[in-house]
Amino acid sequence: xxxxxxxxxxxxxxxxxxxxLRCDPISGHDNLYWYRRVMGKxxxxxxxxxxxxxxxxxxxxxxxxxxxxxxxxxxxxKVQPAELEDSGVYxxxxxxxxxxxxxxxxxxxTRLTVL
Amino acid sequence: SQQGEEDPQALSxxxxxNATMNCSYKTxxxxxxxxxxxxxxxxxxxxxxxxxxxxxxxxxxxxxxxxSKKSSSLLITAxxxxxxxxxxxxxAGGTSYGKxxxxxxxxxxxxx
Numbered sequence: 287x288x289x290x291x292x293x294x295x296x297x298x299x300x301x302x303x304x305x306x307l308r309c310d311p312i313s314g315h316d317n318l319y320w321y322r323r324v325m326g327k328x329x330x331x332x333x334x335x336x337x338x339x340x341x342x343x344x345x346x347x348x349x350x351x352x353x354x355x356x357x358x359x360x361x362x363x364k365v366q367p368a369e370l371e372d373s374g375v376y377x378x379x380x381x382x383x384x385x386x387x388x389x390x391x392x393x394x395x396t397r398l399t400v401l
Numbered sequence: 402s403q404q405g406e407e408d409p410q411a412l413s414x415x416x417x418x419n420a421t422m423n424c425s426y427k428t429x430x431x432x433x434x435x436x437x438x439x440x441x442x443x444x445x446x447x448x449x450x451x452x453x454x455x456x457x458x459x460x461x462x463x464x465x466x467x468x469s470k471k472s473s474s475l476l477i478t479a480x481x482x483x484x485x486x487x488x489x490x491x492x493a494g495g496t497s498y499g500k501x502x503x504x505x506x507x508x509x510x511x512x513x
Contacts (some may be wrong), residue, residue: 380487392446
């Protein structure tokens, strides 16, 4: 079974540019989560999809961040325009629909550097 | 307020020794999970303990949960160099729906 995959693994952009991160969850997992770890701080929740619907987006820092999951499969997280403080590692995780409080399966993360 | 605070922030031991990491949290939980992250890789789920459980074992891992103190500990026995990684506790439940709240993590270094 393939795990959660994320693309790209690294991205270096300049302040003001746009970056789109992609996450492919484990096949059949309806729950999809985005997290990020900034500057060695704790990993923080960004948002949660159930299929194509946003269940919880309370962790999204501001309106420069836009997450989509059209069709309920893969998800994208767009940052536009990127700021220096957006640098960090963005993780995606997925889990089966009925196991809302069980383990989440994480991808390797995308390391974003904004110069 | 910080949920899932961990100590120590860094731990350095010799192979064969035991490693103990602690985690505290502030709100009510449904369960508490421990994850490991090797350098440059994703988080790997290690073990989950539910709020009505007090202790759980999995191989060389032992997790305890004290809901009265809102704390948990992860014990790795007979450590190996391959256990070198960052370890995170994460809480789930209460009013949340599936999202995990992580601590800052403990960096464990096991010297061969």
